[in-house]
Amino acid sequence: MSRYARSPIALVVYAAAAALSVPAQAQQASPGPVKLGIVSFLTGPAASPFGIPGRNGAEIVIEALNSGKAPAPFNQVGLGGAKIEAKYVDEAGTVANVVTEYRNLVQRDQVDAVVGYVSSGSCLAVAPVAEELKTLTVFYDCGTPRIFEEKPRSYVFRVSPHATMDSIGAARYLLAKKKNLTSFSGINQNYAWGQDSWRDFLGAMKVLAPNATPDKVLFPKLFAGEYGAEISTLLTSKSQALHTSFYDGDLESFVYQEQARGLDKRMTMIMTTGEAAIWRLRDKLPDGTIIGGRGANGPLARNSDISKWFQKIYTDRYNTPPTYPAYQMAQSLLGLKLAYEKAAQGGAKPNAEAIAAAFKGIEFEGPAGRVKMALGDGHQGITETAYGTYRFNKQKKEPEIVDIIRYPAECVNPPPGVEADKWIAEGMKGAKCN
């Protein structure tokens, strides 16, 4: 109801009311709510692993911000004193649907900024539209480096690091733990995410361990559910390690099926997104599995105050610890908040250009560590990443990640101006790992 009341006439009324109230309340006037569109998968197979944790992360962070209870420097109410009003939209459907719904958010619902998108396809399709509509848009989970490599963007930001560092971190950790590795295999989903993950991992391995060779390279269909033949193939391989970027449903199905056949006894598994699944797999995930979480998220996060705070409010509300999509959402919202408040110096509601200018190159400490908007001309964040080894603690009956190794942001991300693919192929020159 209220949505449709915001017709042009209602807007005029609002504007008039706002104009009248300004002199009376002077500088202290709250400038009316800031409307955010939050887009993630609410239905379909990507809802449970990414969409819902992302939405929950948004819900809890926005609530904390609106009540002004977030720790400093995030303790100002909402965004610069203005309460946040969020509208949640489903990312499901074709890119046509995603783009249409994006336009609806901006033009029909008049949101001030959009935060969201899990699928890289959605991000690639939305980016040009965001530029066209001059609307500040923060991508939170999608991983492809192409977004800022294909074109410079003015209104689009991504606080979460892109997926390149997941694969490089995985290769570095694997080699740190297995110095005599001679052969490795990979099983990844047959679509862009799986293909990119494997390509980067393979590239990094070629640079870091030229003597290790890939053996079985498997690409089962997305959401295949049945991996009998793949597991047999891997059982006949002599590889010491198995790389996988599987997530959620596929990851869990694969783990159940490989455990029944003891594959993990023969090779160490490296799961680049495993962190999102540990709270459901629990003792079903083999001890010794190498776990990543697309950055220093969840149990891989540093023990900072802001990190502990986020973990606590999330766990208290949803009865399960936050997984990396929730951290990514939190980081994105907090980054937006800082940029917004930096641009809002003076009290008035800043426009998209001002926020974008303030957002560029920003640095801050969030639940997932220190972010530097270093790539893509200050639009793409980098953080450190961490990998660790999984262990199910039988006394406490809860998952643990031990032997954590942290890799500084400049060690696993390309330097500004260099394309991720090329950087890996040319030997990751200039990586600063100490």
Added chain:
Amino acid sequence: MLLTLFAILTDGLVYAAYLFIVAIGLTLIFGVMKILNVTHGSFYAFGAYAAATAVGIYANSDLPAALGFLFMVGLAMAVGMVMGLVLERGILRLVYGRDEVIVVLVTYAVFLILEDVIVLIWGPRSYAAYQPMVAAGNTEIGDLVLSNYDLILVAIAGGLAAITYWALKFTRYGRLLATVIFDRETAAAFGINVTLVYTVTFIIGAVLGAAAGAIMAPKIAITLGIGVEVIVLAFAVVAIGGMGSIEGALIGALIVGICRAAAVHLFPQIELFVIYGVMALVLIVRPYGLFVRAQPRKI
């Protein structure tokens, strides 16, 4: 090499068993009622979710694992039965006699609705029901380790094939079905209660779909959207074998299963194309699938 060959055979058999279990309910309904039942995906999903619920209940008791498996499948079948009955009596009944495509779309509409009913009942999170597979253990053959649950799967598929074959050829109801399949109008003219046959067939199909979900549940993560994946797979198997033919579904499942296993072991790059490639090839050579004779055309 020998090991690979053996692996291809066993993997192919296991995958074929999976396909057959998933497809048999669909082919039965199509054979008798000429309905391409998209709701089959929902039966599968509800079966799997019901199995997860059953495992949740059962995990808190101390009864033996084998009994738990029966409880799981039993609960799923009960769910399938209720769903089949309600759907056939409540909705499909209203569109009999309409264009075939319309009926397909009705089942599609119901499928869409049921996808969200799942969210309403179970929420968007994923479930697991792995206990029976763990309890089944594994068998080592040379370098290869086989899951005993996969062997059970093959046995179940074989059993299902045998039972349906027997039921269709040697029971009274089976012969009634054969008559209805051959010519519905003539069957009705001879006093066969076609309406009842339809209801019973649809319920059996639904029960088989739900049972398939429950049988597969221990191997997979039960998440939103598992039904969608299964529909096209089942369609493909059924189209290859010949719509409505049980032998066809069996052979179709075996062909796809072996081809896919061979692809994974030998040419992993083409795995994505196997099912549709085989389907296109079979349809090009045999336009009505492998096991259906061309219908006599009425002038």
Added chain:
Amino acid sequence: MPTRAHLIGGLMFLVAAAAAPVLPDWIASLVTIALANALVVLGLIVLWRAGLVSFGQALYYCIGAYTVALLARWTGFTDAVGLVLLGGIGAGIVAALVGALLARYREIFFAMLSLALSMILYGVLVKTESLGSTDGFTVATPTFFGYPLHGQTLGLFLYWLTLVVDAIAAVLVSAYFRCVVGALAAPIRDNEIRVEFLGVSVSGIIHAKVVIAGVLGGLGGALAALSIGHVDPNMAYWTTSGSFVFVTILAGAGSVAAAFIGSLVFEAVRSIAFDVMPSLWQMTLGSVLLLTILFLPEGLGSLAGRLHLRSGQK
């Protein structure tokens, strides 16, 4: 010869064209996509009149879209009108080739073989990592007769272009329905052997229908690609085909106008469902479809006819 339907259609066309500049952008872009998809639906109606349903119409949609996107990417040719025509031609050529095969098939086998073909294209595109695999890639901004346009103006011109293509398609298809070959659709659906006895090649007619539907699908895909600004392999996936069939049934095969009405209603319902019930939109869509089938057996297109009848009685 202009009929009353032509008159009403022409009037609607003018109203829609004139309304564009005052429509909010989000409605204009929603309508553009709906009208682009309507072309695919129109193609499905051509087939459905002869009793054929394709579960793989996304094949042509995707080919139209990728033709546009690839031409713009590889050759730098960005003229919107030229690209859309080439998209239609590209899909038409593919339809002519696979149609030679498909024309032998009927009923569910026609549907399943179409499905298999579209899924094979999907697989090929997923495997093509240089084109972004499932992420797809951005379509270059089109130009109109050498003039580069941006933002709202571009949206407006794409809206008009879609409207013009739709109008031409509507006129041609309705002419086709009334010519002898087109009018044979219903007899083919009822009993094709009798049609053969008239000395007509049924498979020839069906081949032609597959090509017509393919060209329409390609045009729709081309327009959609320009309007969305992005293409991905999902455009060939079976669920995309499924939603086109969904709209076709919603619309009904009664008239050419049904395709446009159905497509607009579908897009509107989908968008409202996303807005009002973000996590239960599938249920809303399913219920709408179910109720339409149960209570409007001839589809939404028949509503117009009913109103027409009623006003005639007065």
